[in-house]
Amino acid sequence: MIKITYVTADGTEQPVEVEPGMSLMEVATLRGIEGIVAECGGGCSCATCHVYVDEAWQQTFEEPAPEEADLIEFLDEAKPTSRLSCQLVLRAEHDGLCVRTPASQG
Amino acid sequence: MIRPDTITHSGANLSRVLIVGAGHAGAATAATLRQYGHAGPITLVGDEEEHPYHRPPISKAYLHGDTGADLLRAPSYYADQGIDLMLGRRVESIDLDARTATLDDATGVGFDELVLATGARARTLPHPLPERGCWSMRTYRDAIGFRSVLESRAQIVIIGGGFVGLEVAAAARSRGCQVTVIEREQRLLQRVASPVLSDALTAIHRKNGVDVLVNAALNEVVASQDGGVEAVLLEDGTRLPCDAVVIGVGAEPRDELLQQLGAACDGGVLVDSSARTNLPGVYAVGDVTRREVPGYPGRIRLESIPNTTEQAKQAAAAITGRPAPPAETPWFWSDQYDVNLKIAGLLAGSTRTVVRGEPSSDSFAVYHLDDAGRLVAVEAVNAAKDFMAGKKWIASNASPSLDRLPDPSVPLRDLVPA
Numbered sequence: 001m002i003k004i005t006y007v008t009a010d011g012t013e014q015p016v017e018v019e020p021g022m023s024l025m026e027v028a029t030l031r032g033i034e035g036i037v038a039e040c041g042g043g044c045s046c047a048t049c050h051v052y053v054d055e056a057w058q059q060t061f062e063e064p065a066p067e068e069a070d071l072i073e074f075l076d077e078a079k080p081t082s083r084l085s086c087q088l089v090l091r092a093e094h095d096g097l098c099v100r101t102p103a104s105q106g
Numbered sequence: 107m108i109r110p111d112t113i114t115h116s117g118a119n120l121s122r123v124l125i126v127g128a129g130h131a132g133a134a135t136a137a138t139l140r141q142y143g144h145a146g147p148i149t150l151v152g153d154e155e156e157h158p159y160h161r162p163p164i165s166k167a168y169l170h171g172d173t174g175a176d177l178l179r180a181p182s183y184y185a186d187q188g189i190d191l192m193l194g195r196r197v198e199s200i201d202l203d204a205r206t207a208t209l210d211d212a213t214g215v216g217f218d219e220l221v222l223a224t225g226a227r228a229r230t231l232p233h234p235l236p237e238r239g240c241w242s243m244r245t246y247r248d249a250i251g252f253r254s255v256l257e258s259r260a261q262i263v264i265i266g267g268g269f270v271g272l273e274v275a276a277a278a279r280s281r282g283c284q285v286t287v288i289e290r291e292q293r294l295l296q297r298v299a300s301p302v303l304s305d306a307l308t309a310i311h312r313k314n315g316v317d318v319l320v321n322a323a324l325n326e327v328v329a330s331q332d333g334g335v336e337a338v339l340l341e342d343g344t345r346l347p348c349d350a351v352v353i354g355v356g357a358e359p360r361d362e363l364l365q366q367l368g369a370a371c372d373g374g375v376l377v378d379s380s381a382r383t384n385l386p387g388v389y390a391v392g393d394v395t396r397r398e399v400p401g402y403p404g405r406i407r408l409e410s411i412p413n414t415t416e417q418a419k420q421a422a423a424a425i426t427g428r429p430a431p432p433a434e435t436p437w438f439w440s441d442q443y444d445v446n447l448k449i450a451g452l453l454a455g456s457t458r459t460v461v462r463g464e465p466s467s468d469s470f471a472v473y474h475l476d477d478a479g480r481l482v483a484v485e486a487v488n489a490a491k492d493f494m495a496g497k498k499w500i501a502s503n504a505s506p507s508l509d510r511l512p513d514p515s516v517p518l519r520d521l522v523p524a
Contacts, residue, residue, distance in 0.1 A: 031180060032137055040439060
């Protein structure tokens with residue numbers, strides 16, 4: 001099991017323990033994490049699973065595919081650390097990962 | 107309706123909420139109520155056996171392989187959140203005065219606030235149909251049943267060239283089936299897409315080996331001797347031999363319970379921007395509703411996931427006494443082959459279109475403006491940026507520079523004043 005923490009815009013921490021293998025979005029929706037909507041269910045279509053991944057953790061994930069980058073570009077709260085959590089698959093090395101969710105989402 | 111006796115001294119709202127229908131809309135309403143701090147009992151009743159699951163894959167991924175229903179939440183979520191989930195049950199009747207609903211097993215459920223999330227059912231054909239071999243795609247069970255047909259590399263006729271029919275056509279082709287789509291209108295997606303998009307999708311389906319017949323009126327689905335499907339006959343006499351028929355001619359709201367209660371219905375129950383019906387303490391969310399959409403004419407019945415999450419927020423906000431959430435721009439998506447189609451806004455009111463990119467290429471977008479020159483919709487084919495920019499511009503009433511819009515080499519960012 002690895003521990004992941006989702007932090008909402010107002011600073012509320014939502015820690016969960018999961019087996020690696022699912023995406024950050026799947027974990028969030030199954031557990032009912034506030035701040036991740038994921039309307040399309042993980043198809044990289046809707047950009048409602050937007051998260052901020054700190055630079056230190058960015059390199060542990062694959063680079064965003066063009067589709068993901070295109071969706072992020074026009075998000076209201078896009079930052080250099082923006083990712084879509086449906087594209088971020090959790091592995092053992094992500095134990096301790098902490099991601100933030102934007103204010104407008106959820 | 108929040109009764110005074112359901113408010114505790116601490117101010118917590120302990121009213122009992124009954125949600126009828128455990129699809130996207132019902133499940134989202136339950137979850138949003140808890141997220142907004144509703145402390146009273148929540149009961150969620152659904153007539154399917156599965157825990158609430160994603161429905162868009164019914165006409166897509168569920169047809170490809172047996173991975174089980176893709177659940178919206180972990181099964182343990184409902185108990186953890188104090189949501190009493192009653193699956194495989196149907197609400198038979200509701201007594202608004204007594205604030206009690208009666209289920210099909212005679213169980214009574216009391217409530218203070220009622221949320222109807224009963225969705226829509228597949229529209230049926232007036233024609234008599236064979237006992238077996240005719241499918242509609244509304245539930246996970248429909249999908250897993252039809253998947254076994256696809257495994258036999260059957261010949262399939264799809265009646266109706268809407269989103270469901272076209273998605274099933276794409277799935278069936280990728281499973282090696284012979285597929286014919288018959289559409290009675292002049293073009294595919296006539297009610298919901300522009301001619302440019304219809305033509306592009308028709309070409310894509312034909313390129314992928316689907317026989318697309320437009321202006322094709324169904325005369326009869328011919329039964330085989332063993333009660334299955336033998337052929338589809340068109341009014342012009344064309345005979346299409348086949349093993350199975352998919353009926354994708356739209357959906358109609360399941361609003362019977364609401365009609366019985368006396369709620370105002372007109373092709374769906376009428377709700378306001380707080381998901382309220384005209385009956386006190388009775389809300390409705392999702393495909394069963396018809397409502398005004400800011401920026402577009404008339405009342406519209408939206409069949410989409412984003413609509414369910416938006417109305418779930420509206421109902422949950424009203425029940426918990428929060429301000430109504432801001433209106434959202436409607437949007438839709440569809441996946442067919444390697445085509446990802448997204449539509450922001452509604453085509454209602456569109457009188458002028460501007461195409462960005464080449465419709466015969468892999469990626470293009472159709473921008474729609476109304477009489478006043480206001481952007482009302484963007485249809486984006488493998489064009490996520492156009493979709494996202496369009497959705498944002500529609501919501502903010504921005505006016506992109508139309509003379510440079512058709513050239514995809516001009517960045518979208520450069521088309522609106524900073």
